[in-house]
Amino acid sequence: MNGLLIGRFQPFHLGHLKALQFALSKVDKLWVGLGSSNKPIDKNNPFTPEQRKEMILSSIDDSMKERISIYFIPDVDNHIRWIEKIDTIVPKFDIIFSNDELTKHLYSKRNIQVMSIPFLNRESLSGTNIRDLIVSDQKWDNLVPDGTRNFLKNTGAKEHLKNL
Numbered sequence: 001m002n003g004l005l006i007g008r009f010q011p012f013h014l015g016h017l018k019a020l021q022f023a024l025s026k027v028d029k030l031w032v033g034l035g036s037s038n039k040p041i042d043k044n045n046p047f048t049p050e051q052r053k054e055m056i057l058s059s060i061d062d063s064m065k066e067r068i069s070i071y072f073i074p075d076v077d078n079h080i081r082w083i084e085k086i087d088t089i090v091p092k093f094d095i096i097f098s099n100d101e102l103t104k105h106l107y108s109k110r111n112i113q114v115m116s117i118p119f120l121n122r123e124s125l126s127g128t129n130i131r132d133l134i135v136s137d138q139k140w141d142n143l144v145p146d147g148t149r150n151f152l153k154n155t156g157a158k159e160h161l162k163n164l
Helices: 014-024 049-059 079-089 101-108 127-135 146-154 157-162
Strands: 002-007 029-034 068-072 095-097 113-115
Touching: 002 014, 014 029, 014 049, 014 095, 029 049, 049 068, 049 146, 079 101, 101 113, 127 157, 146 157
Parallel strands: 002 029, 002 095, 029 068, 095 113
Antiparallel strands: none
16 A cells, blocks of 8 residues: 655754654555755745755665656645645555644545644744744754754754845
C-alpha cells in the first residue's frame, strides 16, 4: 500500500519527522510531496525544493530512505486543479495523510483514504516559529533533526533568513 504526505517543510523539523514515521507505520511506500515547489524564495518559502529534499534525506535513516520517494509539488491557483496536477506527478497511492479540511474533502470523493496526522507540540514545531527563532538568535536547534540542524548551520541559513 502506498501513501502520500505533502508539506512545505520550511524547514524540516521534528514534527515533520514524526509525521513521516507515522505515515510509514501505515504504508509500505510513502510519496513525500514538497509543496509550493514553484514559489519564489521569500520570507515564507525561504528554502528551495532541492534544499528541503536535502534536509529530509539528511535527517532520516537508510531504512526510511528505502521506503520514500520525494516529489516537487507546485502550487496551482485552484484546489481541484492542484489535485489533478498531483496525479500527473506522483505514482498512484491509496492513502493521503493530511490535516487540511479541503484536501480531506476532495480526496474522500475519490475513494482515497484520508488519514489525519497527529500533531506533535504544534506551537513550537512550526516552520514559521523555527524561522523566527533562527532570525532572532534564540534556541531552535532542539526543534529539528540533526540533519536539518547541520544543513541550516552549514548553509548560513541565519543570514539567508535575515536577508529575506
